[in-house]
Amino acid sequence: MSSDRSDPRDTTHFGFEQVPVGDKQRRVREVFSSVASRYDVMNDLMSLGIHRVWKRFVIDLAGVRPGERVLDVAGGTGDLTREFSKLAGPQGQVVLSDINAAMLGEGRRRLADKGIVGLPVVQANAECLPFADASFDLVTIGFGLRNVTDKDAALRSMRRVLKPGGRLIVLEFSKPLNAGLSKIYDQYSFKLLPLMGKLVANDEASYRYLAESIRMHPDQQTLKGMMENAGLERCQVYNLTGGIVAVHRGFNLAA
Amino acid sequence: MTPSLVCAGLEVALNRYLQLEPAALADCERMRDSSIELHLAGFEWRLFIEFDAKGVRVGNERAEPASVLVSGAPRAFAKLALKRDHDAGLPPGLEVSGDAEVLQRFRRLLGRVGFDLEEWIAPLIGDGAAHRATQALRSLLGWTRRSGDTLAMNTAEYLREETRDLARGVDASDWMDDVDRLRERVDRFEARIAQLERNKAHKQ
Numbered sequence A: 001m002s003s004d005r006s007d008p009r010d011t012t013h014f015g016f017e018q019v020p021v022g023d024k025q026r027r028v029r030e031v032f033s034s035v036a037s038r039y040d041v042m043n044d045l046m047s048l049g050i051h052r053v054w055k056r057f058v059i060d061l062a063g064v065r066p067g068e069r070v071l072d073v074a075g076g077t078g079d080l081t082r083e084f085s086k087l088a089g090p091q092g093q094v095v096l097s098d099i100n101a102a103m104l105g106e107g108r109r110r111l112a113d114k115g116i117v118g119l120p121v122v123q124a125n126a127e128c129l130p131f132a133d134a135s136f137d138l139v140t141i142g143f144g145l146r147n148v149t150d151k152d153a154a155l156r157s158m159r160r161v162l163k164p165g166g167r168l169i170v171l172e173f174s175k176p177l178n179a180g181l182s183k184i185y186d187q188y189s190f191k192l193l194p195l196m197g198k199l200v201a202n203d204e205a206s207y208r209y210l211a212e213s214i215r216m217h218p219d220q221q222t223l224k225g226m227m228e229n230a231g232l233e234r235c236q237v238y239n240l241t242g243g244i245v246a247v248h249r250g251f252n253l254a255a
Numbered sequence B: 001m002t003p004s005l006v007c008a009g010l011e012v013a014l015n016r017y018l019q020l021e022p023a024a025l026a027d028c029e030r031m032r033d034s035s036i037e038l039h040l041a042g043f044e045w046r047l048f049i050e051f052d053a054k055g056v057r058v059g060n061e062r063a064e065p066a067s068v069l070v071s072g073a074p075r076a077f078a079k080l081a082l083k084r085d086h087d088a089g090l091p092p093g094l095e096v097s098g099d100a101e102v103l104q105r106f107r108r109l110l111g112r113v114g115f116d117l118e119e120w121i122a123p124l125i126g127d128g129a130a131h132r133a134t135q136a137l138r139s140l141l142g143w144t145r146r147s148g149d150t151l152a153m154n155t156a157e158y159l160r161e162e163t164r165d166l167a168r169g170v171d172a173s174d175w176m177d178d179v180d181r182l183r184e185r186v187d188r189f190e191a192r193i194a195q196l197e198r199n200k201a202h203k204q
Helices: A021-047 A050-062 A079-088 A101-113 A151-160 A179-200 A204-216 A220-229 B004-018 B022-030 B074-082 B100-112 B117-125 B127-162 B169-203
Strands: A011-014 A017-020 A069-073 A093-098 A121-123 A136-142 A162-173 A233-240 A245-251 B035-040 B045-052 B055-059 B068-072 B095-098
Touching: A011 A021, A011 A204, A017 A021, A021 A050, A021 A101, A021 A179, A021 A204, A050 A079, A050 A136, A050 A162, A050 A233, A050 A245, A050 B004, A069 A079, A069 A151, A079 A093, A079 A101, A079 A136, A093 A101, A101 A121, A136 A151, A151 A162, A151 A220, A162 A220, A179 A204, A220 A233, A220 A245, A233 B004, A233 B055, B004 B022, B004 B045, B004 B055, B004 B100, B022 B045, B022 B055, B022 B100, B035 B074, B035 B100, B068 B074, B068 B100, B095 B100, B117 B127
Parallel strands: A069 A093, A069 A136, A093 A121, A136 A162, B035 B068
Antiparallel strands: A011 A017, A162 A245, A233 A245, B035 B045, B045 B055, B068 B095
16 A cells, blocks of 8 residues: 555645544544444435435446446445446446445445345455456546545556546545635535534534545546546546536546 | 536437447447537537447547537537438538538437337336337327327418418419519619610710
């Protein structure tokens, strides 16, 4: 892992806090282990249910066809995995992957509740995915990239496992396009969100981290540049809800 | 720049349509090296359609020029989309530059995709029920179309014969012929006056 190879004196951001690179992964793990059981309820509360529309857009844009191989990185509770599994059908294969065991456990339980069993579930770090080169038609990462320590390494790793012609779709919070919306969003994120975290999940700190990590995530054009640097082509940004969320898509066109 | 959500909407719609006909994807694969640029005048939107084995990709920018550029008003593109005969010419108002064969191949490809409602709903409600449901729907659509045609004919007849707000086709044609004849006579009369004036000037 890149964090293991890095200089122990190097720091990275964990929300607004600077922490040693090696510590970020552990602290992110603690956050998601803490929120795993109430993750979907909180998502509905925090986004007023709009996260379902954002995910629907990703599913439509992905256009998964029967027989395709799909990797859902940082798939958490398996929302995207479930839909991709229906579209890929019995000839296809969808792999649910997450670095966090608690989130994966929650995802596996929810998929089983929906009657989806026998699907590969892999605990893996997005920075060094344990899959062969050119093995997936589609790789998605939904609301996960901002928690990755070395985002460039993760993008390179996800491109590596894409087949020629395959596509990577990144769904992530981003920067609102309108200054007025940005102010309202700031108030919501830093005042209301931690309060909801405290009341619903009894975990104010984790939800404060979620809000801070969104602000520290690269904006639309920066992330697009990072994807291009990772070797992805025809990169396109789709802003949703005024840029609060952005979907980035790029293709691995190298033969 | 074209809003990316417009590109996404067109791409999803085209790919869903193409998915109805598996052979269409093989055609898309054969068109891999081709691309189409659509320029919607007025909005100044540019959409680039590229092809691969999975269908089409629609973007709002492209480093290289597309194989063919189709430019026109949104209304002309709407007429193109609604046109049933994909081998017929383009509707007026569209300009094509570049390799027009690429556009023609894409239009033929879209034309080949068929939508069989009966096949689509049979897995849901069974073959027999699907057949009866589609027959009933066809009858309903046929009745609606016939009723619409009858209503249009009756309304036109009322406006022509009862209220006299509209001219009959044959009367309008006679009137146009009269106008043409009058115009020709006026032209001849004007030519004769001009000739008389020239003769008068010559004698003086």
